[in-house]
Amino acid sequence: MSSNKDISPPELIKDRGSLHPINHMKDSIMSLLVSFGFEVVDGPEIETEEFNFDMLNIKKTHPARQMHDTFYIEKKLNLLRTHTSPVQIRGMLEKKPPLAFISGGKVYRKDDDATHLPMFHQVEGIFVDENVSFAQLKDLIYKIIYSLFGESVELRFRPSYFPFTEPSAEVDILSKEGKWLEILGCGLVNPIVLENCNIDSNKFSGLAFGLGIERIAMLKHGITDIREFYKSNLDFLNQFK
Amino acid sequence: MKIAYSHLVSRIQESPTLEMVSDSLFQLGHEHEVEGNIFNMEFTPNRGDCLSINGLLRDLSVFYTINHDQKFYTEKLNNLQIDFENLSQDICPQISFLKIEIDNIPHTYNGCLNDYFIDLNINKNNFFTDISNYISYETGQPTHCYDANKVNGKLIFQELNTSQEFETLLDKKINLTDKNSVFLLNNEVINLAGVVGGKRTSCSSKTKTVLVECAFFKPEKIIGKSVKYDIQSEASHKFERSVDPTCHESVLRRFINLVSEYSSIKKMSFVSYKFRQNKVTKIPIMTDKINQIIGINISQDSYLSYLSRLGFIINDGHIEVPSYRSDIETQNDLAEEIARVIGYDNIARKEIFIPKGKKSNKHDLENNLRFFLLDQGFYEIINSPFVGSDSSNSISVDNPLDSNKKYLRSNLTNSLLENLLYNERRQKDSIKLFEISDIYTLKNNKINVTRKLGIIASGRAGHNYKDFSKKISKKYLTSAFKETLPNENFEFIVLSRESLNTKVTNEIVCCEVDIANFSSDVLSYKKISKPPESFIEYSPISDLPYSIRDLSFSIKDFTELDKFIEYILEFKHKLLKEVFIFDYFNNEKNAEIKIGFRFIFQSVDSTITERQVNNVISVIIDRTEEIDGISIPGLI
Numbered sequence: 001m002s003s004n005k006d007i008s009p010p011e012l013i014k015d016r017g018s019l020h021p022i023n024h025m026k027d028s029i030m031s032l033l034v035s036f037g038f039e040v041v042d043g044p045e046i047e048t049e050e051f052n053f054d055m056l057n058i059k060k061t062h063p064a065r066q067m068h069d070t071f072y073i074e075k076k077l078n079l080l081r082t083h084t085s086p087v088q089i090r091g092m093l094e095k096k097p098p099l100a101f102i103s104g105g106k107v108y109r110k111d112d113d114a115t116h117l118p119m120f121h122q123v124e125g126i127f128v129d130e131n132v133s134f135a136q137l138k139d140l141i142y143k144i145i146y147s148l149f150g151e152s153v154e155l156r157f158r159p160s161y162f163p164f165t166e167p168s169a170e171v172d173i174l175s176k177e178g179k180w181l182e183i184l185g186c187g188l189v190n191p192i193v194l195e196n197c198n199i200d201s202n203k204f205s206g207l208a209f210g211l212g213i214e215r216i217a218m219l220k221h222g223i224t225d226i227r228e229f230y231k232s233n234l235d236f237l238n239q240f241k
Numbered sequence: 242m243k244i245a246y247s248h249l250v251s252r253i254q255e256s257p258t259l260e261m262v263s264d265s266l267f268q269l270g271h272e273h274e275v276e277g278n279i280f281n282m283e284f285t286p287n288r289g290d291c292l293s294i295n296g297l298l299r300d301l302s303v304f305y306t307i308n309h310d311q312k313f314y315t316e317k318l319n320n321l322q323i324d325f326e327n328l329s330q331d332i333c334p335q336i337s338f339l340k341i342e343i344d345n346i347p348h349t350y351n352g353c354l355n356d357y358f359i360d361l362n363i364n365k366n367n368f369f370t371d372i373s374n375y376i377s378y379e380t381g382q383p384t385h386c387y388d389a390n391k392v393n394g395k396l397i398f399q400e401l402n403t404s405q406e407f408e409t410l411l412d413k414k415i416n417l418t419d420k421n422s423v424f425l426l427n428n429e430v431i432n433l434a435g436v437v438g439g440k441r442t443s444c445s446s447k448t449k450t451v452l453v454e455c456a457f458f459k460p461e462k463i464i465g466k467s468v469k470y471d472i473q474s475e476a477s478h479k480f481e482r483s484v485d486p487t488c489h490e491s492v493l494r495r496f497i498n499l500v501s502e503y504s505s506i507k508k509m510s511f512v513s514y515k516f517r518q519n520k521v522t523k524i525p526i527m528t529d530k531i532n533q534i535i536g537i538n539i540s541q542d543s544y545l546s547y548l549s550r551l552g553f554i555i556n557d558g559h560i561e562v563p564s565y566r567s568d569i570e571t572q573n574d575l576a577e578e579i580a581r582v583i584g585y586d587n588i589a590r591k592e593i594f595i596p597k598g599k600k601s602n603k604h605d606l607e608n609n610l611r612f613f614l615l616d617q618g619f620y621e622i623i624n625s626p627f628v629g630s631d632s633s634n635s636i637s638v639d640n641p642l643d644s645n646k647k648y649l650r651s652n653l654t655n656s657l658l659e660n661l662l663y664n665e666r667r668q669k670d671s672i673k674l675f676e677i678s679d680i681y682t683l684k685n686n687k688i689n690v691t692r693k694l695g696i697i698a699s700g701r702a703g704h705n706y707k708d709f710s711k712k713i714s715k716k717y718l719t720s721a722f723k724e725t726l727p728n729e730n731f732e733f734i735v736l737s738r739e740s741l742n743t744k745v746t747n748e749i750v751c752c753e754v755d756i757a758n759f760s761s762d763v764l765s766y767k768k769i770s771k772p773p774e775s776f777i778e779y780s781p782i783s784d785l786p787y788s789i790r791d792l793s794f795s796i797k798d799f800t801e802l803d804k805f806i807e808y809i810l811e812f813k814h815k816l817l818k819e820v821f822i823f824d825y826f827n828n829e830k831n832a833e834i835k836i837g838f839r840f841i842f843q844s845v846d847s848t849i850t851e852r853q854v855n856n857v858i859s860v861i862i863d864r865t866e867e868i869d870g871i872s873i874p875g876l877i
Contacts, residue, residue: 005829007799010806010822010836015618015703016770017673019611022623024772027608039598046636046681046688061461062286066468072639073649078688080638100595106626110642118642119625127595134580135536135591142590157585159270159577161285167535167577169585188534191573205534220776228782230623232660234669235782235818237620241773 021240022121022229025217026104029123032147036140038102038125043087045106046078051086056164057192071108071118080108083210085164088126092197097204098129104213114225121213126189128199128206134167134188137207141171141186144209148216149173156180165208166190181219184211242475244378245360246278248294248353254306265304268584271297279361287568289460289482293381296565303550303582311379314497321510323452328399332422333434334517336398336456337489339496340389340510343368343449347503353379354499369444369451372499381565382455382484382492383476385432389450391442397425398434400462405430410443415470422462424454435463435480437472455493457486485565486519522562526555527572534576536591537583547582548575605764607677607756610694612768617721618703619673619696624656626678634682634689651682653695654753658736661697665745668787671701673713677756694759696731697751706825706837715750728762730754783845788854790842792861793824796834798870805868809838814857818843 019027030040052058053065064070064082071080087103104123112118127140138157145155154174162168165187172180186209191201199206214226221240223229228236246259257265263275266282271291274281282291290296298307321340327333346368350358357375358365365371369386377383400422407430408414417423417430424432431439435458444451460483467477490513500506528541545555554561562569569575580588611621627638627646634651641647650656653676664672675696682689702708702717711717715733722731736749796802810820817840824837840861842854865871 003832007802007827007834009825009827010706012707013705013821014616015671015673015705015708017615017617017619017675018621019615019772020621020623023621025776027772034598034600037595037597040601040604042603044690045679046690059461061464066465071641073636074639074683074688076639098596100598110640112642117625118627127593131533133533133536133591134576135588136593138585138588139590139593140595143593157588158267158272159285159581159585161270161287166571166573167580188573188576191571221779223779228779230625232622232624232663232674233667233782234620234664234672235667236779237622239777239779241770 016241018237018241020229020237021217021221022213024240025220026121026123026213029144029148029211029213029216030102030104032144033102033123033125036143038100038127041087041091041101041103042105043081043084043090043103045081045108046073047081047086048078049076051089052079052081052083055089055193055196056085057190057196058163062163069110071110082109083107084122084124085208085210088124088208089193089197092126092128092194092199097199097206098127100127101125114227117214117226117230119230120226122210123213124208124210126206126208128189128194128204130204132188132205132207134207137169137186137188137209140207141184141209144211145171145173145183148220155183160185160187162187164190164193175219183216183219184209186210242282242284242292242478243276243361244280244282244294244297245356246280247360248356249280249297249301252294252298252308252310253301254308257305262301265301266297268586269300269303269581271300284482286482289479289484289567290381290565292479292482293377294379296381299552299565302552303547311495312498313491313494314501315494318494318509318511321512323512324395325514326395326397327514327516328397329422330516332400332459332462333398333456334459335486335489335513335515335519336454337493337511337513339453339455339493340508341451341453341497341500341506342389342508343500343504344507345504346446346449350503352502354503367444367446367448368503369448369453369500372496373453375499376492376496377475377479380488380492380495381479382488383435383479384492384496385438385454385476386444386448387431387438387442387452387454388444388448389452390448392426392431392452394427398456399423399425401425401430403430407433408440409433409437409472410440411437411472412440413472415472417470421466422458433466433470433472434458436466436470436474436477453493453496455489457484457489483567487564489513519564521564522570523556523559524562524570524572524575526558526560530572531576531579534573535580535583535588537588539579539583544579547579551578551582606759606761607692609763609766609768610756610759611675611677612770613726613763613766614675614696615770616725616768617673618671619675619698622657622660622674622676624650624653624660624676624678626650626681628655632682634684636681636683636688649681651680652753653678653680653693654697654736654751657695657697657751658741658749661699661749662741662743665699665743667784669700671704671713673698692756693753694756695751695753696733697736697749699745699747699749704819704821704823704839706822709821709823709839712747713750714748718750726763726766728760730758781845783843785844785848787818788842788849788851790840790854790858791823791837792840792858792873793835793837794865795872795874796836796870797832797872799834801868801871802834805865805871806836808864809861812861814860816842816844816849816853816857 084103091101102125157169160168160170168187189206194201272283373384422434423430431442463480467474552563628650632651635648698713702711731752733752819841823839826835
């Protein structure tokens with residue numbers, strides 16, 4: 001039997017905290033996109049109608065601009081951005097092509113249920129250069145989705161509609177249960193948007209995409225109720241170390 | 242919108258199966274669920290032209306041969322004398338009226354009208370309204386039926402800034418406010434244009450003379466009205482997405498044909514008003530541009546052939562856009578048409594090269610701060626910005642989702658305090674939280690943005706034998722933070738618990754610091770924590786109460802000590818939520834080591850019982866009793 005004078009105390013296990021799973025997912029996606037060549041740009045969460053809608057070819061009549069979809073503030077002087085696209089508009093106004101930006105952060109829409117919240121997170125990207133094509137957009141989307149979900153994942157492109165892209169697509173992946181799940185929206189930047197940003201649309205074209213972080217995090221972690229992310233329950237957060 | 246497979250396939254020569262039609266619709270971008278033999282369609286907002294059988298068949302004609310065998314009344318129509326004035330011609334540039342008087346009112350239908358009501362399980366209304374509803378389903382053009390005998394005066398269309406009560410034909414009373422496009426009869430609103438007709442002039446089961454109104458309304462004047470007045474309206478759904486301004490006569494001739502199939506017509510007359518010329522969109526043929534946009538290489542012949550099949554007219558080097566496709570204006574729009582027809586999934590990938598962008602380090606300081614806090618045991622939180630009341634410089638939301646949360650928060654501390662109390666109510670005895678967020682306030686009537694770090698903590702310093710007995714305090718946190726980041730000023734304060742509804746008495750320590758106030762020293766902080774390398778499968782959490790057990794072991798034979806500790810710390814049971822060493826004492830004088838373990842139990846299904854806990858503890862005790870020199874003092 002050894003003497004207890006020689007015994008070291010047990011390993012002191014220090015409590016370590018965890019990143020919020022949404023921020024961790026956002027950071028992971030943004031790091032991936034930076035590794036593809038994208039540059040990170042930031043912008044305000046309080047936006048003008050001009051940057052959030054007008055510059056993105058979202059017409060005055062578009063339902064998204066209605067009071068039941070968008071949070072307006074200070075007597076409609078400004079609004080809480082409904083997507084991170086205005087950041088890209090600001091980026092395009094500042095720089096000349098070729099350019100490749102990503103922006104990530106909080107966005108706001110008037111929704112509240114098990115799969116939608118009034119505040120959620122997006123990462124969006126834009127690449128503008130000469131002769132950017134839909135076929136190249138597909139290549140980029142495949143690379144993003146393969147990096148996130150592995151190369152065995154099956155995906156499909158569906159025609160869709162966004163005022164700021166044309167052609168537009170939504171991309172689904174096939175779940176283990178055999179159900180198609182929407183993952184992201186994308187398309188070629190509408191030439192009207194390029195012209196709004198003083199970019200010659202005869203010379204340049206662009207691609208854009210946007211991912212909902214909560215949606216990806218729910219899939220990756222197997223979470224079915226989006227509200228779990230924002231209860232701040234330590235038992236929940238403790239799982240993401 | 243629900244569309245029956247049988248109604249589509251009866252007009253397709255190749256008689257494709259339901260699955261084939263479903264695949265074709267999907268490829269064309271028309272998302273849907275298949276419910277038996279019904280396609281429950283969800284169209285994108287730019288494709289108002291597809292909200293009908295005819296509209297979908299126009300799109301499907303790129304894949305199939307469509308039978309154009311619908312019957313129309315083809316004879317000359319008498320001119321309708323109607324006292325009508327359009328005072329808002331910009332909003333309604335084109336409108337037509339048809340008046341029909343019939344002999345007898347049919348009570349049963351056959352043919353397409355019968356199929357429509359049976360297959361889609363739709364309730365019948367009255368003869369003329371039933372025809373109108375079917376016409377909308379078949380052609381996409383809503384029509385409104387007035388009982389002609391009730392329209393006894395001058396009919397006026399006008400956008401009015403009005404405040405009056407209006408009773409809809411669905412017996413709902415609404416208060417019209419602000420600007421609305423309406424039809425007036427003797428200064429009374431009888432129809433909320435493009436949304437719903439009024440009770441006063443509606444058709445009934447006795448109506449034998451109908452005045453059918455067929456109009457084009459500017460979509461922006463219709464949008465939002467059905468939501469504002471809480472009216473379910475298929476007509477407004479179509480008008481909001483734009484209808485074909487040139488279809489009125491053919492739609493009304495189809496209306497006459499259907500009426501004549503079920504009743505004999507005594508009299509009829511028609512009038513059409515065109516207040517503005519329809520704009521015809523012409524786009525130059527640029528096949529190379531289309532190939533460049535999509536990244537393919539199709540011939541001009543194939544390109545134009547696809548467009549022709551979709552109803553585009555090729556004329557003199559230009560592509561003329563059909564009047565029902567108000568969404569097509571540019572080469573990119575045409576490229577999308579071709580991409581849909583080819584199939585997005587059939588377009589081959591082309592490798593993309595993105596030049597490396599400039600690496601920004603502006604988030605490095607913030608990230609280092611986050612990892613410093615993780616290393617101190619803090620958890621990152623994200624809170625909603627919406628709060629009930631805040632400060633005089635708070636920004637208010639015009640249209641909050643919840644009227645009790647109509648401000649944007651002007652600090653992080655209040656949200657963090659709520660998070661702390663939420664976790665205290667769940668028996669957490671060591672709570673350390675932080676959040677980094679932008680805060681928006683009003684300063685001299687201008688929006689001021691500040692990026693802040695908020696920290697809050699209370700309870701035990703940690704779950705290990707050194708920190709367990711220490712309580713988080715202002716002094717404790719200040720000293721712990723200064724040890725690692727000596728030049729940063731966190732300025733912790735103690736929050737009073739006086740107004741808080743809690744029995745817990747632990748000190749609440751918090752701080753809120755502008756990110757801009759941190760020095761570049763933070764950049765040299767060496768992280769200990771690492772983010773998880775893979776994404777963890779989440780286990781549902783429980784809100785049921787914990788049960789805690791402490792076991793103190795006396796060890797006098799140290800040969801098995803490491804194995805013993807490992808056994809306890811690695812012990813797994815579905816009810817055991819956490820285990821840690823809360824006490825360690827090496828009594829060198831008595832040659833004895835005392836180790837205290839805390840076991841925290843919780844069930845996800847039901848409140849945990851004493852017996853369940855005892856069963857698990859017995860397993861642990863039985864196992865440890867087998868080890869020589871280890872005992873539990875006081876255990877009988």
